[in-house]
Amino acid sequence: MDETTQQPHILLVDGMALLFRSFFATAVRGQYFRNADGIPTNGVSGFARHVMTAQTIFQPTHLAVCWDMGAYTFRNDLYEGYKSNRPEPPEELKPQFDMARNVSEMMGWKNFGEPGMEADDLIGTITKKYNDAKITIISGDKDLLQLLKPNVQIAFTKKGFNIYDIYSHERFVEEYQIAPHAFADVKAFMGDSSDGYAGVKGIGPKTALQFIQKYGSVDGVLESLHELTPSQRKKIEENLEMLHLSKKLAVIHCDCPIEVDIKDLSLPVFNEELLQELEASGLGSVARQAVTLIS
Incomplete structure (x- = not known):
């Protein structure tokens, strides 16, 4: 400074x-x-x-x-x-x-x-x-x-x-009722069609945001799968690899050389x-x- x-x-x-x-x-x-x-x-x-x-x-x-x-x-x-x-x-x-x-x-x-x-x-x-x-x-x-x-x-x-x-x-x-850094967790579930990654198929922006509002993060949702509907659990379990990958793709890296x-x-x-x-x-x-x- x-x-x-x-x-x-x-x-x-x-x-x-x-x-x-x-x-x-x-x-x-x-x-x-x-x-x-x-x-x-x-x-x-x-x-x-x-x-x-x-x-x-x-x-x-x-x-x-x-x-x-x-x-x-x-x-x-x-x-x-x-x-x-x-x-x-x-x-x-x-x-x-x-x-x-x-x-x-x-x-x-x-x-x-x-x-x-x-x-x-x-x-x-x-x-x-x-x-x-x-x-x-x-x-x-x-x-x-x-x-x-x-x-x-x-x-x-x-x-x-x-x-x-x-x-x-x-x-x-x-507006979002989440911490800004958790926006990447929302995108991990909903994906990004313009960037070409799917997130969890069948989970849209509204549900993705509700997940993070309630559980705070991707990990928080995964730790609470038993609280979700059978349909939501199935979608996440079938797309678990893409969920984790989507989170990595969504996060902005703040340590560039x-x-x-x-x-x-x-x-x-x-x-x-x-x-x-x-x-x-x-x-x-x-x-x-x-x-x-x-x-």
């Missing part, structure tokens, strides 16, 4: 989530905003503008962008079918993966990516390290709910660049050189918004 008296406020951005969201928001109308080389920039432009808008809204003192580094992660080692049901990204999006990270570095934002890990795991690692800071996470991924703590809020993208559905620790506990120094997360100062570089890269709309953040 830094030595200033002000509590740091770290904005943690799920870079790939914003890139995908921005790409599809404009691609549906065929707007790819190609640069002078003919390369689409719509996702990259939207990503950068989204982060700058978030800076204005949340007024952080520090900022980091976390990235997925390829489709294959340690979760694929645990389960070959993990995320295997997802379609290939569109051709217009593929060149924007590297471009987005390059532009993020150009903007001066601190970037984190670790082969074999997901952005969620990097976000979790930074959140764990800076337990005394105020932290705002920006993403569209509900898995991150398990990271909520009194000092952590999650701003889920909802509409445009500036409308969010914000979850605090207090709101989550009030990354070096994080809060001084490196300080907000950058934009200047004319950056604006010229953005314009030369075909990112005029990003440059125009960056002007508003030059003090």
Whole structure:
């Protein structure tokens, strides 16, 4: 933690989530905003503008962008079918993966990516390290709910660049009636169709949540199988291996091997050189918004 008296406020951005969201928001109308080389920039432009808008809204003192580094992660080692049901990204999006990270570095934002890990795991690692800071996470991924703590809020993208559905620790506990870390136990039972793991077949979100509300965890449910209905017991016993595997897949790992120094997360100062570089890269709309953040 830094030595200033002000509590740091770290904005943690799920870079790939914003890139995908921005790409599809404009691609549906065929707007790819190609640069002078003919390369689409719509996702990259939207990503950068989204982060700058978030800076204005949340007024952080520090900022980091976390990235997925390829489709294959340690979760694929645990389960070959993990995320295997997802379609290939569109051709217009593929060149924007590297471009987005390059532009993020150009903007001066601190970037984190670790082969074999997901952005969620990097976000979790930074959140764990800076337990005394105020932290705002920006993403569209509900898995991150398990990271909520009194000092952590999650701003889920909802509409445009500036409308969010914000979850605090207090709101989550009030709505779900469980501890945030137990959200992974809920997912262990209900599974996740977008990530390609089944949980316990026949156990839906409502029953999964009721299990954890009453018994606290997967282990708590298994210790109380005699209290469940015969149908519920049968479903769990027939899918026991997948239940345990689903829990491993659902848990965000907060001990990634990354070096994080809060001084490196300080907000950058934009200047004319950056604006010229953005314009030369075909990112005029990003440059125009960056002007508003030059003090």
